[in-house]
Amino acid sequence: DTAVSQTPKYLVTQMGNDKSIKCEQNLGHDTMYWYKQDSKKFLKIMFSYNNKELIINETVPNRFSPKSPDKAHLNLHINSLELGDSAVYFCASEASGRRNTQYFGPGTRLTVL
């Protein structure tokens, strides 16, 4: 069973569209994250949720809106997509008290044309 899963794996879309990426973890963890990996492989945290509550928001444009319907899911919705949003987006999860030991999903490669 996949511990942290993301759908879709690839997403190709036009500028201006709205799209969502889904993340699910079956590890029973309380905290989930979204990271963006740019074309130079640089990884940067975007958001963190703990038990469905937003705890980190790293100056991400408000076109990006995370939603956590329950603690096993953290979805990322992106409005009005721009060329610069093209990247690989990784979801990760972490158990409480596990000192930032995070488990990553396989990534979603978003290409905005």
Next chain:
Amino acid sequence: AQSVTQPDIHITVSEGASLELRCNYSYGATPYLFWYVQSPGQGLQLLLKYFSGDTLVQGIKGFEAEFKRSQSSFNLRKPSVHWSDAAEYFCAAANEKLTFGTGTRLTIIP
């Protein structure tokens, strides 16, 4: 500002040779330290982590890392690399949140 530096963008080693990937951190206090590996087209896999205690940490796939407080370093080592070790390696440090280095791409030649 807190940062993690991986000085080597790309390293090439022969199969069977030893490997050392460098990582330095700049934090007020010693953070938690991690090494992740990313194979082509894949997500990140945790290789090992250091929180406290023994400064030589053993990880998966035959990797180890040594924490040196005096040098603010957490270098990753492997005595003998295999072709399957070719990947991107990320060092990361955390206090409240995880900060990644820019990665080192490892190429293995036969």
